[in-house]
Amino acid sequence: MTDPQTLTDDEALEARAYEAFDRGDLAEASRHFGELLKRQPDARHLHYMQGLTHKYLRDWPTSLEHNLRAQALSDEVNESSAWNAGIAATALGDWAQARAQWRACGIRIPEGEGPIDGDFGxxxxxxxxxxxxxxxxxxxxxxxxxxxxxxxxxxxxxxxxxxxxxxxxxxxxxxxxxxxxxxxxxxxxxxxxxDFRTFVAFVSCDSPDDMEALSAATLPGIGYVEDWTASITHYCLRCSYGAPHRHEDQADEDWSPDRNLGIGAQSRAAVVRLLQDWARAAPGRSVEGIEEREVEASEPADGHVWWRGAEDDEDEDEDEGPGS
Incomplete structure (x- = not known):
């Protein structure tokens, strides 16, 4: 291990920059890498790290600038900086630059200009x-x-x-x-x-066949109906929405009549019509409530290394969503 007392000022500052990045303190890492770049404006690896830092800060113009500079300082294509430049260019809607970066990485993309519209799996x-x-x-x-x-x-x-x-x-x-x-x-x-809003519906039905009929139903303005009953296990969805119901131990039952649905639809009227038509079509079906909430997506906080893979955070407990 290098003795800290033998490090130059630049080496010590670079070590602090990497340490800040590794613990998720992106604002501090950006300051340190920025100071280093004032002293070493042609250091390719520092431009790459500043571009990476600002990718996770979601500061797309700065990320693109430094990733392009890192490439300009390299004698050959660096796929890491090209990928990050492509991500930043895509975020900014700079389609010519994004296409150029993907081609530099050897990725086959549809011909043309503007946004890429293909099937990448x-x-x-x-x-x-x-x-x-x-x-x-x-x-x-x-x-x-x-x-x-x-x-x-x-x-x-x-x-x-x-x-x-x-x-x-x-x-x-x-x-x-x-x-x-x-x-x-x-x-x-x-x-x-x-433009497909999210509706949460609480229904009751006697069998899986009833739910299959609802899932297969089509109506203008309805995108998709999901049965969230089994997939959301970390909390009671009905309790979170204040929907009246009874808690029963159904561990030994094959079917729970109380179903919690997520519906992507363009209007509440379409959801109401879909569920009313379904409920009238067979006995034992009922609609107990339809709710809608609009929530802003959260913003990342400094000091959290959220970009690491799950295998790197084995102690971190994640909730799985309805697509699980």
């Missing part, structure tokens, strides 16, 4: 990774943009069909019902809010 997205870390499935339409396919909890501040910006490094894998797996990526920002 199914993934799992961790919303608000600096918070509860709810995970939902999504379809990538771009190298780092994905459209949400699950109805997120209202508390996430996200909606069904939102287009989100996600990080380039996978933080784990998630199993599919067919036994396959998909990569999990941290969401960095919501780029395009969906």
């Amino acid at each position: 199914l993934v799992s997205i961790r919303l608000n990774p600096w918070g509860d870390g709810e995970t939902v499935f999504a379809r990538r339409i771009d190298v780092v943009r994905a459209r949400l396919l699950n109805v997120p909890l209202p508390e996430s501040g996200h909606r069904l069909f939102d287009i989100v910006l996600h990080d380039g490094a996978s933080t784990g894998q998630r199993q599919l019902s067919d036994g396959g797996t998909v990569n999990v990526f941290n969401a960095l920002a919501r780029l395009e809010p969906s």
Whole structure:
């Protein structure tokens, strides 16, 4: 180990910069890397670290600036800085720059100008990774943009069909019902809010066939109906919304008649019509309540290393969302 007393001023400052970054104190890390760059303006690795720091600060212009500078100071393509530059350019809507960065990384993208619109596969997205870390499935339409396919909890501040910006490094894998797996990526920002609002509905029905009928029902303005009853296990959803019900031990039962639904829809009227039509279609079906909450997505706090993979934070307990 290097004796701190033998370090130069620049070496000591760089050590403090990396230490601040490693503990999640991004504002402090940015100050230290910025001071170092005043002294060493052509240090490629310092530009890279400043670009990385500002990616996690979600300061996209500064991140793009330093990642491009890091590339300019390199004799060959550095994929790490190219990926981070591509993420920042995508966040800024600088599609020419984003396309140039993906091509530099050897990624095949559709021809054309403007936003990339393709099919880059199914993934799992961790919303608000600096918070509860709810995970939902999504379809990538771009190298780092994905459209949400699950109805997120209202508390996430996200909606069904939102287009989100996600990080380039996978933080784990998630199993599919067919036994396959998909990569999990941290969401960095919501780029395009969906017009499908989130409604929470409480219904009762006698059998799984009743729920299958509701899930298969279609109506203009309805995007998707999810049965959250089994997937949300960390708290009682009905209690959180003040919906009247009884707590019963159903561990030995095959079916619970009380169902909690997440519905992505464009209007409350569409939800009301869907549920009323469903309830009238067969005996034993009832609608007990329809709720809607609009919540702003949370912001990351300094001092939390939220970008690390789950395997690096084994002691951290995450809530899994309705897409689990």
